[in-house]
Amino acid sequence: MNIRENIRPGGRSARVQASVHKAVRDLLSKMDRNEVTIPLIATEAGVTPSTIYRRWGDLQELLADVAVERLRPDAPPKDTGSARSDLEHWAEQYADEMASGPGRAMIRDVLSSVGADTRNAGKCCGYTREQVQAIAERARDRGEEFPDVETVIDEVVAPIMYRILFDDAPPTSAKVLSLVERLFPQRR
Template identity: 55%
Template sequence: MAIKEGLRPGGRSARVQESIHSAVRALLQEQERSTVTVPQIAARAGVTPSTIYRRWGDLTALLADVALARMRPDSEPADTGSLRGDIRAWAEQYLDEMSSEPGRNMMRDVQASATPGYCVAIVGAQLQTIVDRYPDETAPSVDRLINLVVAPVVYRLLFSAAALEMDELHRLIDIALQQG
């Protein structure tokens, strides 16, 4: 499993994990991802390769774990004062971040791992935060937002050379916000 939920926070385990994650991020900035190896990561992190294999199983799971850690938001979604504005601001930022080369690589790493539901949970929590801000407005479900806004973004980024155009993203948001 890529993410070790339930491990106690802090302590040696957290320090080792952060050291390994830092080594992965540094190596990915220095060289092509196809040339990064577990022994390189271990040497950079100051651990043995067996530590990495024991915790993550293989390089794909480790790369996915690092990607998932980067996907966790640093802050709450922007509060623009309106449901439409918040969803647009969030979706524009999501499209911008995920359409970058690091974003596309992050999505590929997560896609290759066995933790796809985790991404939906992260995105869903962000969208739920936005929806919950406006209890007096008729808001779409988080599933509707994922299906009509997030899914087309992800599909285009993973399977097309071109990202979704911003105008099309705005049209999809308008469709998602329509009731009926």
């Protein structure tokens, strides 16, 4: 499915999408996820159910689309003065957000929609990569050394996400800092 591409900003299609997304967010904030249905969303958004089926295919795909949108970072990583502390700050925030109830629900929605393709999940990974890339570029501008972005994904992001999804307890702040520490063995 090719949902957001080729949508003219401000056009009818964009307005329908914004209205449906808002309806989903509003419904999810006041009822259980299992009770949300496409007819309910359509009523709340003021569109017909067939508009939703035509554009998103099914409920799971729509929920995933909304979740991806909510997982899109709304600001660049905070500039704390050094690459290492930028990464520490970002990684702690990432772990907190993803381990929260809404964070887990969004990850689940994104992963549940993955059929043959991993388009939605890939977008999330793309957002994460962009954030790490921004920290890396700032480090370069400051003349600091910084590990390869893919190494940060493997050694910091992946363990945080694995432990949120599969482990009994989410990673502690100390655990997150120790993951970053391993990438900066010579500093401090």
